[in-house]
Amino acid sequence: MNNNTFVHKYLTPLIDKNDVCVDMTAGNGNDTLFLCRLSKKVYAFDISKEAIEKTRERTRECDNLILIRDSHVNVDRYVKEKVRLFLFNLGYLPKAASYSVTRAEDSLSALKKAFELLEKDGYIVITFYLGHPGGKDEYYLLKRYIENKKITVQETYRQDKSDSPITMILR
Numbered sequence: 361m362n363n364n365t366f367v368h369k370y371l372t373p374l375i376d377k378n379d380v381c382v383d384m385t386a387g388n389g390n391d392t393l394f395l396c397r398l399s400k401k402v403y404a405f406d407i408s409k410e411a412i413e414k415t416r417e418r419t420r421e422c423d424n425l426i427l428i429r430d431s432h433v434n435v436d437r438y439v440k441e442k443v444r445l446f447l448f449n450l451g452y453l454p455k456a457a458s459y460s461v462t463r464a465e466d467s468l469s470a471l472k473k474a475f476e477l478l479e480k481d482g483y484i485v486i487t488f489y490l491g492h493p494g495g496k497d498e499y500y501l502l503k504r505y506i507e508n509k510k511i512t513v514q515e516t517y518r519q520d521k522s523d524s525p526i527t528m529i530l531r
């Protein structure tokens with residue numbers, strides 16, 4: 361099972377139509393569509409114009425989506441309510457015309473803001489990709505922060521032990 365399949369399976373029983381969710385990296389819109397179908401309201405961020413267009417196209421059926429072309433670092437400018445789930449699918453959009461990759465410092469800043477907006481029993485799910493330049497640095501920076509702050513890691517998922525993606529479920 362790949363990481364995206366794992367995340368969707370894991371979250372399905374945990375999210376319902378009372379919940380507000382935030383997709384911090386909309387990309388092709390696969391995760392955004394998944395969250396829109398499950399929850400009451402979804403905010404989805406991406407800095408890439410192409411990603412926003414793809415997500416808009418992919419979620420045409422959804423009337424509960426607020427799609428935002430801005431960095432997830434600015435999440436607190438747009439989200440003024442408590443959130444059940446933040447989903448970070450880091451890295452870059454494969455096969456996209458222009459390359460926009462998540463950056464370690466921005467991801468850390470967005471993670472801190474996500475914790476401020478998180479409901480008491482909410483979830484933050486992060487998938488890290490280690491194979492691209494900067495991917496490992498991003499993983500270790502956030503991992504260090506999570507360990508230092510003694511944040512609960514409810515589950516870690518990885519398909520194998522090489523450079524395959526790592527998913528963490530945080531509480």
Ligand SMILES: C[S@@+](CC[C@H](N)C(=O)[O-])C[C@H]1O[C@@H](n2cnc3c(N)ncnc32)[C@H](O)[C@@H]1O
Nearest residue numbers: 385387388389390391406407408431432449462
């Ligand atoms: C791996 S893709 C996301 C895949 C997506 N969740 C899906 O289901 O298709 C990572 C995305 O993060 C976006 N991104 C990079 N830096 C960002 C930032 N600071 N704020 C928001 N999105 C960012 C990229 O443009 C890219 O579309």
